[in-house]
Amino acid sequence: MKANEITIYINNKQYKVQKGQTVMQAADSLGYHIPRLCYHPKLSIEGACRVCIVEVEGAKSFVASCAAPVVDGMRIHTNTKAIRQARRDIVELILDNHPQDCHTCERDGNCELQRLSASMGISKRFFEGERKHYEEDHSSKSVVRNPNKCILCGRCVRMCSQIQKVTNLGLAGRGFETVVMPAFEQGMEDSVCVNCGQCINICPTAAFLEQGHSEAVFDILSDDSVVKVVNVAPSVRAAIGESFGLEAGTNCEGQIFASLRKLGFDYVFDTNFTADLTIMEEAAELVERITTGGVLPMITSCSPGWVKCLEQFHPDMVAHLSTCKSPMSMAGAIIKTYFAGKIGVDPKHIVNVGVMPCTAKKYEAARPEMNTDGNISTDYSLTTRELAWMIKSAGIDFVNIKPEEPDNPIGLSTGAGVIFGATGGVMEAAIRTAYYMITGKEMGEVKVEAVRGFEGIKEATLDINDMEIRVAVAHGLGNAAKLMSIVKKHPERYHFIEIMACPGGCIGGGGQPYPMTNSIPLDEKSLAKRASALYNSDDANELRRSHENPFIKTLYDEFLGEPLSEKSHRLLHTHYQRREPNGIIPKEIEPLSA
Amino acid sequence: MSCNDCNKVGDPRYDELKLYIDSLRDKPHFESYLIAVLHRAQELFGYLSEETMNYVSCDMNIPTAQIWGVATFYHFFNLTKQGKHTVSVCMGTACYVKGAADVLETLKKELGVEIGETSDDGIFTLGEARCVGACGLAPVMMIDDEIYGDLTADKVISIIKKYREEAKGAA
Ligand code: SF4
Ligand code: SF4
Ligand code: SF4
Ligand code: FES
Ligand code: FES
Numbered sequence: 001m002k003a004n005e006i007t008i009y010i011n012n013k014q015y016k017v018q019k020g021q022t023v024m025q026a027a028d029s030l031g032y033h034i035p036r037l038c039y040h041p042k043l044s045i046e047g048a049c050r051v052c053i054v055e056v057e058g059a060k061s062f063v064a065s066c067a068a069p070v071v072d073g074m075r076i077h078t079n080t081k082a083i084r085q086a087r088r089d090i091v092e093l094i095l096d097n098h099p100q101d102c103h104t105c106e107r108d109g110n111c112e113l114q115r116l117s118a119s120m121g122i123s124k125r126f127f128e129g130e131r132k133h134y135e136e137d138h139s140s141k142s143v144v145r146n147p148n149k150c151i152l153c154g155r156c157v158r159m160c161s162q163i164q165k166v167t168n169l170g171l172a173g174r175g176f177e178t179v180v181m182p183a184f185e186q187g188m189e190d191s192v193c194v195n196c197g198q199c200i201n202i203c204p205t206a207a208f209l210e211q212g213h214s215e216a217v218f219d220i221l222s223d224d225s226v227v228k229v230v231n232v233a234p235s236v237r238a239a240i241g242e243s244f245g246l247e248a249g250t251n252c253e254g255q256i257f258a259s260l261r262k263l264g265f266d267y268v269f270d271t272n273f274t275a276d277l278t279i280m281e282e283a284a285e286l287v288e289r290i291t292t293g294g295v296l297p298m299i300t301s302c303s304p305g306w307v308k309c310l311e312q313f314h315p316d317m318v319a320h321l322s323t324c325k326s327p328m329s330m331a332g333a334i335i336k337t338y339f340a341g342k343i344g345v346d347p348k349h350i351v352n353v354g355v356m357p358c359t360a361k362k363y364e365a366a367r368p369e370m371n372t373d374g375n376i377s378t379d380y381s382l383t384t385r386e387l388a389w390m391i392k393s394a395g396i397d398f399v400n401i402k403p404e405e406p407d408n409p410i411g412l413s414t415g416a417g418v419i420f421g422a423t424g425g426v427m428e429a430a431i432r433t434a435y436y437m438i439t440g441k442e443m444g445e446v447k448v449e450a451v452r453g454f455e456g457i458k459e460a461t462l463d464i465n466d467m468e469i470r471v472a473v474a475h476g477l478g479n480a481a482k483l484m485s486i487v488k489k490h491p492e493r494y495h496f497i498e499i500m501a502c503p504g505g506c507i508g509g510g511g512q513p514y515p516m517t518n519s520i521p522l523d524e525k526s527l528a529k530r531a532s533a534l535y536n537s538d539d540a541n542e543l544r545r546s547h548e549n550p551f552i553k554t555l556y557d558e559f560l561g562e563p564l565s566e567k568s569h570r571l572l573h574t575h576y577q578r579r580e581p582n583g584i585i586p587k588e589i590e591p592l593s594a
Numbered sequence: 595m596s597c598n599d600c601n602k603v604g605d606p607r608y609d610e611l612k613l614y615i616d617s618l619r620d621k622p623h624f625e626s627y628l629i630a631v632l633h634r635a636q637e638l639f640g641y642l643s644e645e646t647m648n649y650v651s652c653d654m655n656i657p658t659a660q661i662w663g664v665a666t667f668y669h670f671f672n673l674t675k676q677g678k679h680t681v682s683v684c685m686g687t688a689c690y691v692k693g694a695a696d697v698l699e700t701l702k703k704e705l706g707v708e709i710g711e712t713s714d715d716g717i718f719t720l721g722e723a724r725c726v727g728a729c730g731l732a733p734v735m736m737i738d739d740e741i742y743g744d745l746t747a748d749k750v751i752s753i754i755k756k757y758r759e760e761a762k763g764a765a
Binding site for chain 2: 161167168169170171172173174181182183184185192
């Protein structure tokens with residue numbers, strides 16, 4: 001017997017397992033899925049819900065398997081009559097206080113609580129417990145909080161504090177009156193919430209949802225007095241298929257463009273194009289900062305959750321943010337100026353909708369700093385989930401629809417644009433173009449492997465014309481916080497930093513489809529599949545570098561002049577501000593041993 | 595770190611609070627003294643205001659949402675300013691039957707507050723109580739430790755007047 005191996009019995013079958021695991025982990029590895037609610041492998045163990053109880057011979061009471069370690073000789077039963085009954089009682093107790101209005105609930109059909117209760121065999125309800133009657137919090141541009149649907153598993157609280165290090169949410173009060181809320185019971189809008197939407201992704205129920213724009217967009221689509229324009233972010237195509245039962249990582253861009261036309265949009269554009277445009281401006285800005293002694297490291301600004309995070313937690317670093325608008329806001333700026341001119345329509349009569357993997361984009365869209373010559377750049381921002389719902393609601397056969405291409409000029413894009421959706425993608429795309437801007441030559445190897453993958457913080461050193469350029473990439477705001485402590489200790493360490501608020505980058509965005517039955521939130525396997533859809537699309541594209549995009553060249557020739565021109569500055573760049581919402585202080589994070 | 599609350603210069607109570615926090619700073623698991631610190635803050639200020647909680651958050655480097663969680667979990671923390679006197683109306687069954695709701699209404703009007711609030715003059719905080727064990731006198735209210743029974747609207751108003759005059763006289 002190996003040193004770390006012990007013997008356990010599950011349902012009378014003998015197994016050899018590694019020491020130091022929990023009963024749940026051991027059972028998982030052996031193919032027994034014990035029901036669970038408050039447990040998540042990436043979060044600390046709370047042991048609060050007791051849905052995961054098992055029977056252990058010799059133990060006085062049932063054991064919470066997510067918290068109990070395996071012990072040599074342990075005899076575990078996961079499915080006896082007694083344990084099934086006890087588990088069912090626990091879930092029924094939750095249901096007693098839950099508004100049973102599934103048929104009008106956004107999570108209907110994709111709700112963990114529904115699935116759990118169905119798997120317990122709960123069919124009839126005999127008892128109506130006391131219901132919760134809290135006000136819903138609609139104050140935020142991005143995230144709606146509905147404590148009435150909350151079953152107090154605490155996953156959102158741990159997500160927001162442990163993965164995102166924002167710690168906006170806490171469990172306030174006690175007992176039946178416990179409510180998940182920001183400090184001082186203030187609205188999400190006034191809180192330190194950065195709108196990332198990760199609490200929505202991790203919540204088993206509809207207690208957190210995005211601020212919905214889909215009904216408003218349906219209204220616009222039936223309004224003949226305006227021109228309806230839409231642009232679709234890179235990572236949406238890698239994930240939306242999951243809402244229609246397709247395998248994660250199925251690239252659905254053709255189906256999306258076709259569906260958007262069927263929904264009634266007049267012009268269907270691709271945010272990938274403005275991702276290329278962002279790279280032109282951002283790479284030029286980087287080169288300028290490096291060659292003229294500007295503020296370094298420069299930090300990307302396309303993730304609006306990250307931007308707000310920096311503005312409030314690191315206000316002394318606002319000058320480090322790239323002044324570039326995000327691809328969504330650049331799309332709005334170009335649509336409401338250049339494109340409006342092309343079709344001869346007053347920008348006031350154009351409604352521009354962004355389809356985004358992100359809830360924070362709703363907040364970004366509403367930021368006055370993003371406006372274009374006094375017009376709002378993005379009128380509505382839909383999440384991937386909302387678009388999927390609209391497509392279903394309009395009766396469009398997404399899975400079998402014939403794929404279509406986006407419209408030009410804001411349609412054609414390079415492989416550099418599409419990889420924006422994965423962590424490291426903006427960095428890689430920027431490197432490809434910055435290299436060209438500095439040397440006048442193309443990089444030998446187009447791929448920058450060092451910045452790919454799901455390592456929390458990735459670093460690379462590049463040699464460009466005998467200049468050493470040091471870069472770093474972080475995804476998820478907990479990793480971003482770590483990286484910022486490194487930067488504060490070693491201000492010279494990096495030239496350029498990419499940060500995405502969501503784990504995995506936009507592919508893991510707070511507006512992406514809920515996990516299917518065989519997956520869980522933050523699951524790296526699903527994220528990797530979504531990422532590979534984007535990298536495959538890059539590989540398949542003849543154009544790999546943003547500066548090779550012929551329509552980008554035309555846009556500069558006909559309209560903008562050159563990167564960082566006065567016009568570019570007016571339309572494509574912006575400024576950021578210090579923010580001090582009530583109740584701040586994320587925990588200072590110990591710098592990596594660096 | 596962005597925080598303006600750490601320098602509450604001018605208010606000696608904050609100096610006092612800081613001294614207390616500093617005395618704990620080197621202890622193992624410094625954060626676990628949060629409850630003690632909040633107690634000290636409440637002693638100093640009478641209640642825990644947002645400002646005070648922000649201050650503690652900043653000085654102890656504990657996120658405000660967590661402090662709020664602790665402050666709302668324990669009944670002994672007051673989150674609103676407390677008046678000089680606490681008026682609690684008994685809402686137990688006997689009192690309820692005998693018209694506790696009317697007593698409460700009278701008090702709300704007379705003091706211009708809702709339950710949990712403190713009157714503008716800072717003298718009274720209005721609250722509710724469960725049976726205080728004086729059912730024979732129902733309806734009953736307590737002002738601090740004093741029990742008043744057989745209440746009518748007029749009686750309530752005259753008792754409040756008495757306290758008000760006393761408080762003003764003392765000031
Ligand atoms: S959260 Fe789930 S269980 Fe609750 S009403 Fe919505 S669908 Fe039903
Ligand atoms: S949106 Fe993000 S920052 Fe805001 S409460 Fe949810 S997890 Fe926290
Ligand atoms: S809001 Fe959702 S994730 Fe948070 S505690 Fe409630 S049910 Fe759990
Ligand atoms: S999953 Fe184990 S106690 Fe909740
Ligand atoms: S019910 Fe009021 S004193 Fe008993």
